[in-house]
Amino acid sequence: MKSSMFEPEVVQELALKEGVCVRPLLNRVTDRQTGDTTVVVMPCRSTRESRCPSCANAARRLRIQQCAEGWHLDQEPTGPEQEPEAATDELEEEEDVVDEEEVPERRVRSTRRRSDVADLPLKPTENRTIGAVFEGNLGRRYRPSMFVTLTLPSYGSIATGRGVPIDPSSYDYRTAALDALHFTKLLDRWIQNLRRCAGFKVQYFGAIEAQRRLAAHFHVALRGAIPRSILRKVTRATYAQVWWPSCDEPVYVDRVPVWDGVDYLDPDTSIPLTTWEDAMAELDEDPHAKPAHTLSFGRQVDIKGLLGGTPDADRSVRYLTKYLTKAVAETYTQAEVFDAEYEAHIDRLHDEVRYLPCTPSCANWLRFGIQPKQAGPGLQPGRCSSAAHDRENLGVGGRRVQVSRGWSGKTLSDHRADRAAVVKKVLEEAGYTAPDADRMSAETLATDGEPRYLWQTVHLPPQKASEAIITSVLERRRWRNEYDRAKAAQVSTGPPVENHSATDGEVEREE
Incomplete structure (x- = not known):
């Protein structure tokens, strides 16, 4: 050779x-x-x-198989429950996740719903995961399932077909960044609410992708038929609240807190910064405290009913997994075409995502005068190790694919x-x-x-x-x-x- x-x-x-x-x-x-x-x-x-087209395409084909195999089942899956697998690269399989608010390590907040959102149409839950059977003309029996797309709200006017703000100075990049960082919390809440209202244990396979404006949206295959009116009501009534200390005003922009071996100190006064535990205790004790961020879905909800084995169902599986091989910022960019305005839009959103906290242990809490949870040496604002802060991910650093435990009875x-x-x-x-x-x-x-x-x-x-x-x-x-x-x-x-x-x-x- x-x-x-x-x-x-x-x-x-x-x-x-x-x-x-x-x-x-x-x-x-x-x-x-x-x-x-x-x-x-x-x-x-x-x-x-x-990074590797061959491996990425193989991973996508595997997701296609996983999605198709569990979608239109007519019998309950008999395999062992899926357990969350170790993260491999950026695409991970995650399961039903309990919100941080529900972890019993601190005082439980009131579960009373906000007065400015619609009530949930609760319904007794049957012990099944497969959809109901309907009888049509001439005695034909069929078992439909659903394909739903959920979006985030508007942050400002967007130029048609281009994905860039008409007026970048008025575009709400901060809210867009916070929504992206906490989008999975909203999805978790939506699934919980849907199961309370659908009347059975809804199973799902969903993928988080980016719209052209770079806001995350969610394509999800739901096993079984759910009335469109219920889906719309649940979507309107779903919201997620992030009960964290305020991160509205940065304290350290040009200065960096100093680690003394025990605490992070103010670089001028050497006074230790407030610890995460103390900041949360103060929040719990304040009767007038408000969540650091509240997010909900946008008005656009696309709902389709599909039958297994039809061309529409096969096309939907491929559509759902279409962009899994691309990072959020890569979805609509082309290597051979450089769009300066679009790249500037990405940069502005990344500037917000880079410095906002992603978790209680995020190094960016130092920017707001709070020591992260379980703080240690080497932390620096703007350099959190989470992939959510990367320019290519723009807040969506993991959990691009979400699969319920009872989807197919199999692990990936x-x-x-x-x-x-x-x-x-x-x-x-x-x-x-x-x-x-x-x-x-x-x-x-x-x-x-x-x-x-x-x-x-x-x-x-x-x-x-x-x-x-x-x-x-x-x-x-x-x-x-x-x-x-x-x-x-x-x-x-x-x-x-x-x-x-x-x-x-x-x-x-x-x-």
Whole structure:
């Protein structure tokens, strides 16, 4: 093979064409039993197309499968409840989350609803997660589900089709930033309210995306039919309050509090800043205290009823997951076209997001004269480690995908294993040896009871890394050729099968 083939640009183009990871993780695996050493190439599994299109597309296909498999069930899922998985890259799977207000580490506030919002139409809850069956003409029975889109309110007039404020000076960037940072709290509250009003244990698969104006919105698939009037009432009646100390006026802008080993001190007076615990206690004791921020949905609510197995349902699954491979700020930008006004809009929103607190332990509390919860050395306003503050995320640093525990009865790892099992079965039935993903697992034990294989990260020079990518490409081609031949043999010898699905035509490209 000519050396020109190992040029990084050529190798990356080849990897993208074959659906191979462009920034693989290299590991040296030593077999303690035999002494043999092997370099194993593993995909990075990034969910961002700007970092690795191949892995991002594989992650999206997996989400498509997960969404489609749990949406239109006609029987209760029987698998174990899903547990929140460890975060991998930016795209995470989160489950039903209890709001911070409900954590019993401090005084519980009154649950009385605000007087300026609509009452919730409460309904007794049936012990089911699947939707009701309806009977139509000629005795036809069907079980519809819902597809809903929720948006945030307006922060100022936007130029049509461009996503930039007509008057940036009057656009409410601060509220937009706070809404983005706490959007998931509002979604959690909406799901809780919906379950109280729908009459059954509603299950959901939703994705947070960005509108062109950069405000977050939520596409969600709901299993079962819910009256549109109920959905609209619940949306109007849902709000979330953030009971934190005030972060309206920054105290330290040009100065930075100093860490003395125990507390953060005022840089001029050396007086310790108020601790998080004291600030919250003061808030609890104030009978006239108001939440630091209150957020609610905008007026626009899009609601559709869909039947499983229809083209509209398949299209909705793909639409729901369309932008999961892009960061919030990347959603509507194009590498080949630079829009100065749009970039300035992103910068102004990022300036707000960067310095507002995201959690009780956020370093930005120092900017407002409060020591963060569990404060330690090295904290500096504007440098919180949370991805929510990054320019690419604009307040939405995680939880882009939200899935209820009872959606499909499977974890994301289970769905990934299902895809691999389909490929393995087809190959083995055709007489091919399927690749064993666990052949060098760290869980495999040697005769002494210790792990047989020792894994060590390897950092190779660009030339060697390119060779490793090409090796992965050749291996992928071999697997695909074997799989294609195995499928052809299965079609020619087996009975007719129905293979239409939301992931049709994609499984052969899975890692």
